[in-house]
Amino acid sequence: MVNKKRNGNVYTIMYAALMVTLVAALLALASQGLKPRQLANIMAETQLTILRSVHLEDQPYEKYITDTVAGPQQLPLFICTLDDGTRKYIIPLEGKGLWGPLRGYLALNDDFRTIYGAVFDHDSETPGLGAEITTSFFSDPFRGKSLYSGDQFVSISVLKQGRSHNNPNAVDGISGGTLTSRGVENMIRESLKPYIPFLRHYE
Numbered sequence: 324m325v326n327k328k329r330n331g332n333v334y335t336i337m338y339a340a341l342m343v344t345l346v347a348a349l350l351a352l353a354s355q356g357l358k359p360r361q362l363a364n365i366m367a368e369t370q371l372t373i374l375r376s377v378h379l380e381d382q383p384y385e386k387y388i389t390d391t392v393a394g395p396q397q398l399p400l401f402i403c404t405l406d407d408g409t410r411k412y413i414i415p416l417e418g419k420g421l422w423g424p425l426r427g428y429l430a431l432n433d434d435f436r437t438i439y440g441a442v443f444d445h446d447s448e449t450p451g452l453g454a455e456i457t458t459s460f461f462s463d464p465f466r467g468k469s470l471y472s473g474d475q476f477v478s479i480s481v482l483k484q485g486r487s488h489n490n491p492n493a494v495d496g497i498s499g500g501t502l503t504s505r506g507v508e509n510m511i512r513e514s515l516k517p518y519i520p521f522l523r524h525y526e
Contacts, residue, residue, distance in 0.1 A: 376428040376440045377403045377411050388413075394521035403430065411439045414518055418510025421502040423447035425456070425510050429465075435522045438479070441465040443507060453503025464494040476519055478512035481505065 370384040379387055393400045401413035412435065416427040427443035443456040455461055468479055469491045480493040481504040487493035496504030 372442055372444070373401055373413055373428055375442045376413055376430040377405075378440055379403070393518055396517060396521075398517055398521070400518070401428075409433060412522060414515060416443075416510050416514040418506055418513065420445055420448050420456075420506040421453055421500075422449070425503075425506050427507075427510070429511060429515070431470075431522070436469055436471045438465045438468050438470070445503070448503050449500065451499075453497060453500035453506075455497045455500060456503060456507055461494075461497060468492065468494060470515065476515075478515060479508065481508040 370388070371380060373388060374380045374382060374384060377387070387403050387405070389402050389404070391400050391402060392398060399415055401415075403411040403413060405411070410433050411430045412433070413428050413430045416425075416429055418425040423446040425443065425445050425448075427441065429438060430440040431437065432439050441462045443462055445454060445456060448454040448456065464487075465479065470476060470478055472492060477492050480487070480490070481496040482490075482493050483501070484495050484498045487495045496507075
Protein backbone atom coordinates (compact mmCIF):
# COMPACT_ATOMS: atom_id res chain seq x y z
CA MET A 324 0.00 0.00 0.00
CA VAL A 325 2.82 2.37 0.92
CA ASN A 326 4.71 1.52 -2.26
CA LYS A 327 1.67 2.19 -4.41
CA LYS A 328 1.14 5.54 -2.73
CA ARG A 329 4.83 6.39 -3.10
CA ASN A 330 4.81 5.34 -6.73
CA GLY A 331 1.71 7.44 -7.29
CA ASN A 332 3.37 10.48 -5.74
CA VAL A 333 6.50 9.97 -7.84
CA TYR A 334 4.38 9.71 -10.96
CA THR A 335 2.51 12.92 -10.06
CA ILE A 336 5.74 14.82 -9.44
CA MET A 337 7.32 13.55 -12.66
CA TYR A 338 4.21 14.39 -14.64
CA ALA A 339 4.06 17.90 -13.16
CA ALA A 340 7.76 18.46 -13.86
CA LEU A 341 7.32 17.25 -17.44
CA MET A 342 4.36 19.57 -17.99
CA VAL A 343 6.24 22.54 -16.54
CA THR A 344 9.20 21.80 -18.81
CA LEU A 345 6.93 21.40 -21.83
CA VAL A 346 5.03 24.63 -21.15
CA ALA A 347 8.29 26.51 -20.59
CA ALA A 348 9.65 25.20 -23.89
CA LEU A 349 6.47 26.21 -25.73
CA LEU A 350 6.55 29.68 -24.18
CA ALA A 351 10.22 30.11 -25.12
CA LEU A 352 9.44 29.01 -28.68
CA ALA A 353 6.50 31.40 -28.90
CA SER A 354 8.64 34.22 -27.50
CA GLN A 355 11.34 33.59 -30.10
CA GLY A 356 8.74 33.52 -32.83
CA LEU A 357 7.23 36.82 -31.71
CA LYS A 358 10.56 38.55 -31.06
CA PRO A 359 11.04 39.96 -34.59
CA ARG A 360 7.55 41.44 -34.51
CA GLN A 361 8.12 42.86 -31.03
CA LEU A 362 11.39 44.46 -32.10
CA ALA A 363 9.70 45.90 -35.20
CA ASN A 364 6.94 47.39 -33.05
CA ILE A 365 9.50 48.93 -30.67
CA MET A 366 11.40 50.45 -33.59
CA ALA A 367 8.22 51.82 -35.15
CA GLU A 368 7.17 53.37 -31.83
CA THR A 369 10.63 54.92 -31.35
CA GLN A 370 10.60 56.39 -34.85
CA LEU A 371 7.13 57.83 -34.31
CA THR A 372 8.25 59.45 -31.05
CA ILE A 373 11.27 61.00 -32.75
CA LEU A 374 9.03 62.36 -35.51
CA ARG A 375 6.67 63.80 -32.90
CA SER A 376 9.54 65.80 -31.41
CA VAL A 377 9.85 67.67 -34.73
CA HIS A 378 6.09 67.83 -35.39
CA LEU A 379 6.23 65.34 -38.28
CA GLU A 380 4.34 62.39 -36.82
CA ASP A 381 2.38 61.85 -40.06
CA GLN A 382 5.50 61.76 -42.26
CA PRO A 383 7.86 58.95 -43.30
CA TYR A 384 10.81 58.59 -40.94
CA GLU A 385 13.39 57.81 -43.64
CA LYS A 386 12.58 60.99 -45.57
CA TYR A 387 13.45 63.36 -42.72
CA ILE A 388 15.60 61.64 -40.09
CA THR A 389 19.21 60.45 -40.19
CA ASP A 390 21.05 58.81 -37.31
CA THR A 391 24.56 59.78 -36.28
CA VAL A 392 26.71 60.15 -33.17
CA ALA A 393 28.20 63.16 -31.39
CA GLY A 394 31.80 63.43 -30.30
CA PRO A 395 34.28 60.83 -29.08
CA GLN A 396 31.68 59.59 -26.59
CA GLN A 397 29.59 58.31 -29.53
CA LEU A 398 26.44 59.93 -28.17
CA PRO A 399 23.31 59.11 -30.18
CA LEU A 400 22.03 62.05 -32.22
CA PHE A 401 19.20 62.30 -34.75
CA ILE A 402 19.28 64.97 -37.45
CA CYS A 403 16.03 66.10 -39.06
CA THR A 404 16.25 67.90 -42.39
CA LEU A 405 13.02 69.74 -43.17
CA ASP A 406 11.65 70.44 -46.65
CA ASP A 407 13.12 73.95 -46.59
CA GLY A 408 16.59 72.55 -45.88
CA THR A 409 16.81 73.65 -42.25
CA ARG A 410 18.02 71.12 -39.72
CA LYS A 411 16.83 70.15 -36.27
CA TYR A 412 18.99 68.17 -33.87
CA ILE A 413 17.19 65.59 -31.76
CA ILE A 414 18.69 64.35 -28.49
CA PRO A 415 17.34 61.35 -26.55
CA LEU A 416 16.58 61.95 -22.88
CA GLU A 417 16.68 59.53 -19.97
CA GLY A 418 15.93 60.23 -16.34
CA LYS A 419 13.99 59.24 -13.25
CA GLY A 420 10.53 60.30 -12.13
CA LEU A 421 8.64 59.76 -8.90
CA TRP A 422 7.91 56.07 -9.48
CA GLY A 423 10.17 54.98 -12.30
CA PRO A 424 12.12 55.86 -15.46
CA LEU A 425 11.38 58.89 -17.61
CA ARG A 426 12.43 59.29 -21.23
CA GLY A 427 11.88 61.53 -24.21
CA TYR A 428 13.41 63.48 -27.08
CA LEU A 429 14.34 67.14 -27.32
CA ALA A 430 14.68 68.76 -30.75
CA LEU A 431 16.92 71.83 -31.04
CA ASN A 432 17.01 74.46 -33.73
CA ASP A 433 20.25 74.82 -35.68
CA ASP A 434 21.37 77.61 -33.36
CA PHE A 435 21.80 74.82 -30.76
CA ARG A 436 20.25 77.14 -28.19
CA THR A 437 16.48 77.10 -28.67
CA ILE A 438 14.04 74.21 -28.48
CA TYR A 439 12.06 73.28 -31.57
CA GLY A 440 10.03 70.50 -29.98
CA ALA A 441 9.83 68.05 -27.10
CA VAL A 442 8.14 64.79 -26.27
CA PHE A 443 8.17 62.93 -22.97
CA ASP A 444 7.13 59.50 -21.71
CA HIS A 445 7.21 57.42 -18.52
CA ASP A 446 6.66 53.92 -17.19
CA SER A 447 4.72 54.39 -13.99
CA GLU A 448 3.94 58.00 -13.05
CA THR A 449 0.61 58.76 -11.37
CA PRO A 450 -2.36 59.03 -13.78
CA GLY A 451 -3.82 62.52 -13.83
CA LEU A 452 -0.73 63.95 -12.14
CA GLY A 453 2.85 63.13 -13.16
CA ALA A 454 1.63 61.06 -16.10
CA GLU A 455 0.48 64.31 -17.73
CA ILE A 456 4.03 64.90 -18.98
CA THR A 457 2.99 62.88 -22.05
CA THR A 458 0.40 65.48 -23.06
CA SER A 459 0.87 68.37 -25.48
CA PHE A 460 -0.35 70.66 -22.69
CA PHE A 461 2.95 70.00 -20.94
CA SER A 462 5.31 69.57 -23.90
CA ASP A 463 4.14 72.38 -26.23
CA PRO A 464 5.39 75.25 -24.00
CA PHE A 465 8.97 73.97 -24.40
CA ARG A 466 8.98 75.15 -28.00
CA GLY A 467 10.95 78.39 -28.38
CA LYS A 468 12.50 78.19 -24.92
CA SER A 469 16.24 78.78 -24.64
CA LEU A 470 18.84 76.51 -23.06
CA TYR A 471 21.16 79.46 -22.51
CA SER A 472 21.29 82.67 -20.53
CA GLY A 473 23.75 84.76 -22.45
CA ASP A 474 26.60 82.37 -23.23
CA GLN A 475 25.97 80.12 -20.23
CA PHE A 476 24.14 76.81 -20.52
CA VAL A 477 21.32 76.83 -17.95
CA SER A 478 19.00 74.17 -19.42
CA ILE A 479 15.25 74.46 -18.73
CA SER A 480 13.62 74.90 -15.33
CA VAL A 481 10.24 73.28 -14.71
CA LEU A 482 8.49 75.56 -12.24
CA LYS A 483 5.23 75.51 -10.31
CA GLN A 484 2.15 76.51 -12.27
CA GLY A 485 2.18 80.19 -13.29
CA ARG A 486 5.79 80.90 -12.32
CA SER A 487 7.40 80.58 -15.75
CA HIS A 488 5.66 83.61 -17.26
CA ASN A 489 8.05 85.58 -19.49
CA ASN A 490 10.95 83.36 -18.44
CA PRO A 491 12.81 82.20 -21.59
CA ASN A 492 14.48 79.37 -19.67
CA ALA A 493 11.46 77.87 -17.89
CA VAL A 494 8.09 76.19 -18.38
CA ASP A 495 5.23 75.40 -16.01
CA GLY A 496 5.23 71.99 -14.37
CA ILE A 497 2.31 69.66 -13.76
CA SER A 498 -0.02 70.74 -10.97
CA GLY A 499 0.18 68.06 -8.29
CA GLY A 500 3.10 66.39 -10.07
CA THR A 501 5.97 68.34 -8.54
CA LEU A 502 8.39 65.43 -8.23
CA THR A 503 7.76 64.21 -11.77
CA SER A 504 8.19 67.78 -13.07
CA ARG A 505 11.46 68.02 -11.18
CA GLY A 506 12.46 64.69 -12.72
CA VAL A 507 11.87 66.10 -16.21
CA GLU A 508 13.97 69.16 -15.36
CA ASN A 509 16.83 67.00 -14.10
CA MET A 510 16.52 64.64 -17.06
CA ILE A 511 16.86 67.44 -19.60
CA ARG A 512 19.82 69.06 -17.88
CA GLU A 513 21.77 65.85 -17.29
CA SER A 514 21.00 64.37 -20.71
CA LEU A 515 22.09 67.52 -22.56
CA LYS A 516 25.30 68.22 -20.67
CA PRO A 517 27.46 65.67 -22.53
CA TYR A 518 26.31 67.04 -25.90
CA ILE A 519 27.17 70.70 -25.35
CA PRO A 520 30.85 70.52 -26.47
CA PHE A 521 29.96 68.68 -29.68
CA LEU A 522 26.73 70.10 -31.06
CA ARG A 523 28.30 72.90 -33.05
CA HIS A 524 30.25 70.37 -35.11
CA TYR A 525 27.03 69.15 -36.72
CA GLU A 526 26.14 71.99 -39.06
